[in-house]
Amino acid sequence: MxxxxxxxxxxxxxxxxxxxxxxxxxxxxxxxxxxxxxxxxxxxxxxxxxxxxxxxxxxxxxxxxxxxxxxxxxxxxxxxFPMRYFERHGLPPDWPAFLEDFCAHWPTDGKYTYVDFVRDGSVGNGAARWGERHWxxxxxxxxxxxxxxxxxxxxxxxxxxxxxxxxxxxxxxxxxxxxxxxxxxxxxxxxxxxxxxxxxxxxxxxxxxxxxxxxxxxxxxxxxxxxxxxxxxxxxxxxxxxxxxxxxxxxxxxxGWILDSSWPPVKKQRRRVTSTKAPASTTMPGYINRNRQEVLSKTGLPGDDHNQVLYLLKCHTCGARYGANGSDIFQRRCPECDGGRPGLGLG
The missing domain is CATH 3.30.420 (Nucleotidyltransferase; domain 5)
Incomplete structure (x- = not known):
């Protein structure tokens, strides 16, 4: 389970x-x-x-x-904001209090108010609550x-x-x-x-x-x-x-903290997926085409198109699983719920 x-x-x-x-x-x-x-x-x-x-x-x-x-x-x-901001402006290290203080100086939720209006002093009092760009x-x-x-x-x-x-x-x-x-x-x-x-x-x-x-x-x-x-x-x-x-x-x-950031800082190796417009990427397990059909695995079985191999696909709408030529994956529609061509046999 x-x-x-x-x-x-x-x-x-x-x-x-x-x-x-x-x-x-x-x-x-x-x-x-x-x-x-x-x-x-x-x-x-x-x-x-x-x-x-x-x-x-x-x-x-x-x-x-x-x-x-x-x-x-x-x-x-x-x-x-960074701790330096709290220290510069003598603010308690308390987020709810920060929200109230910030909104009093940067009322950017007001009608007809641009952020730049506060920056240039036309609205609010942003000059009293400022920070450095390198912080x-x-x-x-x-x-x-x-x-x-x-x-x-x-x-x-x-x-x-x-x-x-x-x-x-x-x-x-x-x-x-x-x-x-x-x-x-x-x-x-x-x-x-x-x-x-x-x-x-x-x-x-x-x-x-x-x-x-x-x-x-x-x-x-x-x-x-x-x-x-x-x-x-x-x-x-x-x-x-x-x-x-x-x-x-x-x-x-x-x-505050960005979810999935780590301390101490480490350089994470993240899986990159080539653009779906590149044919080579469309047969990778995990690839999902615009019709919600996902590649689960390469079967190794021959397809019915020239030099093609069968792949196991799954529909993310109805859950159906079926076989398809690698060359068809990028445009495949589900044969069960989306009017796609019948799936190919898997043995």
Whole structure:
């Protein structure tokens, strides 16, 4: 028997700090996986906005995380700031207090408020709560590549999304006080609790074929998919474990921690998958085509096409297993539930 899945639902959010809280943002993407089903994109409610707004997303999360289904949500912006920030501004090392203080100075959840309005002094008092671009949290050092939450205006920056997103963490926390914000509420969430974690898609995105998703879509997909896989295998429990030594864990409960980053920093070898457009990759075990057909194994049996070998495929929609030529895998549809050609015999 397989290990019991801890979370029945996983949600991945690729965040955006562009424009205002009410703006429809193409870069703000959400994917959700339920049970064993592959993650699907979640679109905003029907209305005038084509894409999610930050306000709309926060309201949707509050509605969705009602405690009925154990859920883990990964969001890719910083949840807190480096200890140097707390020291410079004389703040207690306490995350709930940090949220209140930050929102008082950076009201980026206000209507018609851009992050840059606070940066230039038009709104709020950002000048009184500033940090240096070279300051990094321990967890950012642990990943080896994550940028500082104060490093604005560069490629791959998370500074705007962090400064735009933190007030909405407070909003969600106030609306759903039973949610576990990891690791601030503890490193080991209680069984059955829904959890919100800080994610860094770069740790996981290369483990899954991008198919026809945009980069923003794929980052959200990868978060939801990794959380889903790790919940089923038990790897998520290991990722929840507090880093050692204790001093690092204590700092992490103030600065926040990126899930699956490790201390001391190590260079992890992560499985890379060649683009699904490259024929060689489509026969690799674990490859899933855009019709949700996964390669399980190479059988070694001859196919019915020239010089082809049979592969065992599995449909992620209905669970059917069948044989197919290697040359057909990239476009194969399930013969049981999607009108695909009959599967080939496996002996």
């Amino acid at each position: 397989g290990q019991e899945r801890r979370f029945e639902r996983t949600i991945g959010v690729d965040y955006s700090g562009a424009e205002t809280a009410e703006a429809s943002l193409k870069g703000l993407r959400v994917y959700q996986a339920d049970g064993d089903a592959l993650p699907e994109e979640v679109l905003p409610p029907a209305g005038p906005k084509k894409y999610w707004t930050r306000r709309g997303l926060a309201e949707w999360l509050v509605e969705t995380l009602d405690g009925q289904v154990p859920t883990v949500v990964g969001i890719d912006h910083g949840f807190s 990094r949290r321990l967890t950012e050092e642990a990943t080896g590549s994550a940028k500082s939450v104060f490093h604005f205006d560069v490629q791959g920056s998370v500074a705007k999304s962090t400064h735009a997103g933190i007030p909405w963490l407070r909003y969600i926390r106030r609306a759903r006080p039973q949610l576990h914000f990891w690791p601030f509420d503890g490193w080991n969430p209680a069984s059955g609790a829904s959890v919100i974690i800080e994610a860094y898609p770069r740790l996981w995105s290369t483990a899954y074929p991008q198919d026809d998703r945009t980069t923003d879509q794929h980052d959200a997909y990868a978060i939801a998919r990794w959380l889903q896989d790790a919940s089923a295998t038990g790897e998520l429990e290991k990722a929840f474990a507090a880093p050692e030594p204790e001093s690092v864990a204590m700092t992490g409960q103030v600065e």
